[in-house]
Amino acid sequence: MSGFMAGLRTLDRRWIFLAVGLLVIIPLLFRFHIAPVVPSHRARGFYDAIERLPAGSTVLVAGDYDPGTRAENYPMHLTAVSQLMRRNIRIIGIELYPAGVPLADAVLRVVGAEYGKKIGIDYVNLGYKVGNELVMSSMGTSIPKTFPVDSRGVPVARIPVLKGIENFQQIDMIVSISAGYPGTKEWVQQVVSRFHVPMVAGVTAVSAPEYYPYLQAGQLQGLLGGMAGAAEYEVLMNHPALATRGMDAQSLAHVFIAFMILLGNAAFLGQRKPSKG
Amino acid sequence: MKREIPILITLVSGLFCLIAFFVPHPFVHDLYGDVQNWAIVVVGCTYVLGVANLLRINVRQAQRMEGDWIYKIVLIAGLLVTMAVGFSEGNHYSDPNSRFTWIYNTFYSPMTSTMFALLAFFIASAAFRAFRIRSPEALLLAIAAFILMLGRVPLGNAIHPYIPIAADWLMEIPQNAAKRGILIGAALGVMATGIRVILGLEKTYGGGGEGGA
Numbered sequence: 001m002s003g004f005m006a007g008l009r010t011l012d013r014r015w016i017f018l019a020v021g022l023l024v025i026i027p028l029l030f031r032f033h034i035a036p037v038v039p040s041h042r043a044r045g046f047y048d049a050i051e052r053l054p055a056g057s058t059v060l061v062a063g064d065y066d067p068g069t070r071a072e073n074y075p076m077h078l079t080a081v082s083q084l085m086r087r088n089i090r091i092i093g094i095e096l097y098p099a100g101v102p103l104a105d106a107v108l109r110v111v112g113a114e115y116g117k118k119i120g121i122d123y124v125n126l127g128y129k130v131g132n133e134l135v136m137s138s139m140g141t142s143i144p145k146t147f148p149v150d151s152r153g154v155p156v157a158r159i160p161v162l163k164g165i166e167n168f169q170q171i172d173m174i175v176s177i178s179a180g181y182p183g184t185k186e187w188v189q190q191v192v193s194r195f196h197v198p199m200v201a202g203v204t205a206v207s208a209p210e211y212y213p214y215l216q217a218g219q220l221q222g223l224l225g226g227m228a229g230a231a232e233y234e235v236l237m238n239h240p241a242l243a244t245r246g247m248d249a250q251s252l253a254h255v256f257i258a259f260m261i262l263l264g265n266a267a268f269l270g271q272r273k274p275s276k277g
Numbered sequence: 278m279k280r281e282i283p284i285l286i287t288l289v290s291g292l293f294c295l296i297a298f299f300v301p302h303p304f305v306h307d308l309y310g311d312v313q314n315w316a317i318v319v320v321g322c323t324y325v326l327g328v329a330n331l332l333r334i335n336v337r338q339a340q341r342m343e344g345d346w347i348y349k350i351v352l353i354a355g356l357l358v359t360m361a362v363g364f365s366e367g368n369h370y371s372d373p374n375s376r377f378t379w380i381y382n383t384f385y386s387p388m389t390s391t392m393f394a395l396l397a398f399f400i401a402s403a404a405f406r407a408f409r410i411r412s413p414e415a416l417l418l419a420i421a422a423f424i425l426m427l428g429r430v431p432l433g434n435a436i437h438p439y440i441p442i443a444a445d446w447l448m449e450i451p452q453n454a455a456k457r458g459i460l461i462g463a464a465l466g467v468m469a470t471g472i473r474v475i476l477g478l479e480k481t482y483g484g485g486g487e488g489g490a
Contacts, residue, residue, distance in 0.1 A: 013402045020401045035435035040445070067386035068393040099389070102371050102381050109373070130324060131317040138317065141310035146317075153368030205429070212448060213457045228429050251432035253397060257404045258423050264405040 046222025127151030291475035
């Protein structure tokens with residue numbers, strides 16, 4: 001036993017890397033369905049807030065992320081746009097991450113084709129604008145002045161879906177899909193608290209705890225945290241897809257990391273010095 | 278004058294934006310919109326400065342063949358080629374079949390995703406090598422970590438339905454209380470710093486290195 005523990009203490013970390021790799025890849029290749037995904041009240045709040053919107057409403061979808069967090073943010077972005085288009089809600093997309101535009105374009109194009117929606121008539125992507133919080137604040141004054149053209153270079157005056165849209169007074173809800181700064185926190189601080197626009201957010205798991213105070217205060221009506229939140233949302237939409245498929249891999253990786261903490265402490269147990277005080 | 282003029286501009290701009298927040302008059306509203314657009318243009322200019330600075334530093338290091346000079350050449354080539362392709366395609370740069378989209382999908386997207394995915398491997402390794410339970414506080418942290426890691430995935434619910442309930446309680450009560458305190462403290466700090474900047478008491482933003490009065 002002591003020999004085994006001594007071996008653990010000098011364990012090459014590449015074995016750990018190999019184990020993590022296998023635990024992630026195998027469930028993705030062979031779907032196990034280890035356990036069903038149960039939606040939380042946060043995901044249900046997100047879903048219900050969009051369900052409450054009447055058809056013909058206008059929603060601003062902010063895709064503030066880039067490929068670094070694609071695994072977490074892209075599935076929730078796809079599902080949110082699906083729910084909005086299914087309910088015939090007009091979508092205005094914007095991105096405050098320069099590398100987020102192709103992802104948002106792809107989401108709108110893919111889901112738009114699925115629901116037979118037309119660019120410019122049912123949805124538009126205004127694209128990226130430099131300035132972070134300044135862009136949000138400036139949109140409160142005038143959206144057409146902040147974004148004179150959309151991501152294709154078409155003047156906003158010639159885009160039917162933007163007809164009558166001047167500022168946040170004409171926006172019925174904000175859907176923030178966020179990887180960090182600038183993102184959900186800044187939308188709450190700059191827009192929700194000032195212009196009182198209802199908002200829901202889908203964020204990365206690592207940043208989710210930061211938004212719990214906003215959720216509890218009612219400034220966010222729903223919150224999706226990481227791939228688990230996206231999977232819960234897919235279940236609510238009765239459309240298990242990318243995130244739901246990733247939950248087995250994530251389950252096994254979480255259990256493995258917990259096991260590693262226990263194993264690491266067991267291996268070094270005999271080596272501890274008695275603590276003082 | 279070199280110091281006084283930037284401080285005066287900051288004072289006037291800061292006070293105007295504060296006043297505009299509370300005054301809904303159309304003249305103030307329109308002027309506020311213009312000021313915000315000027316600020317966006319200024320922020321845009323900093324990106325140009327950033328690119329120029331990045332090129333200046335890396336070209337110099339590549340010329341001297343210092344350290345990882347080969348990576349500097351890859352960086353410079355990547356920057357210039359991507360910029361040239363992006364500019365040449367204009368507003369069609371994000372079309373599905375554009376060359377810029379090909380660069381984005383083939384290089385940028387997988388590389389960025391890979392960097393983020395590496396975290397999973399390093400967290401597992403760090404959990405084994407660095408997370409030592411040597412005190413009651415560390416034990417509490419470990420218990421909270423176990424509950425959250427299991428409670429946030431479907432497997433936790435399958436093991437016992439109380440695990441996700443305990444995870445939610447941890448996140449919504451103790452975590453939320455601590456986070457709310459941090460947020461309120463940070464917000465008060467930002468307000469105090471903002472007032473000091475507007476009044477010219479905080480001058481470090483001007484590059485002077487003085488903390489102020």
